[in-house]
Amino acid sequence: MVSRMTLRPVLTALALVLGAVFAPGIGVLGSGATEAHAVTKLTHAQATARFSSSGITWSSSGGCSNRNVATCTSFDQLNLATAQGAQTLKSATGCALNITGGTEIGHASGTYSHWNGYKLDYGKSTCLTNYIHSAFSYIGLRGDGAPQYQSGSGNIYADEGNHWDVLYYNCGGC
Numbered sequence: 001m002v003s004r005m006t007l008r009p010v011l012t013a014l015a016l017v018l019g020a021v022f023a024p025g026i027g028v029l030g031s032g033a034t035e036a037h038a039v040t041k042l043t044h045a046q047a048t049a050r051f052s053s054s055g056i057t058w059s060s061s062g063g064c065s066n067r068n069v070a071t072c073t074s075f076d077q078l079n080l081a082t083a084q085g086a087q088t089l090k091s092a093t094g095c096a097l098n099i100t101g102g103t104e105i106g107h108a109s110g111t112y113s114h115w116n117g118y119k120l121d122y123g124k125s126t127c128l129t130n131y132i133h134s135a136f137s138y139i140g141l142r143g144d145g146a147p148q149y150q151s152g153s154g155n156i157y158a159d160e161g162n163h164w165d166v167l168y169y170n171c172g173g174c
Helices: 004-022 044-054 080-093 126-135
Strands: 098-101 119-123 137-141 147-150 156-159 163-167
Touching: 044 080, 080 119, 080 126, 098 163, 126 156, 126 163
Parallel strands: none
Antiparallel strands: 098 119, 119 163, 137 147, 147 156, 156 163
């Protein structure tokens, strides 16, 4: 017969092992930094409040915020970590940041897409470009030829010519 004194350490060890195996991004079921996990989504109003409080501006060619119109700039369904990443970037660079693309239709699809809340586009500025080139590591060209830079936290900054396309896996050290 198994006593309580013997059973408790065995169950504790089992719980620790199962916790490690099934924890997101860890163990045999996790696939590392590129695995998508449940994220906190923001409304357009919540995101713009965050951006305003950090001195980040945004604009759209259509002067609108409807997620279903490509000429709008929307933040509906933006990931909290993406908004925090923009705030971290603003704080780290001291540069003026203007967001020109959010979660609206018209961008490339995929798991880590604008539509799914992982990306923001920023208008180009000398300040921002110089910061990215000096603080982040060049990691080569993206499939479409855009030069890419990776921050220490793993976020990817792609130079698309007239703007920076930024993929936020996390908040960038917020």
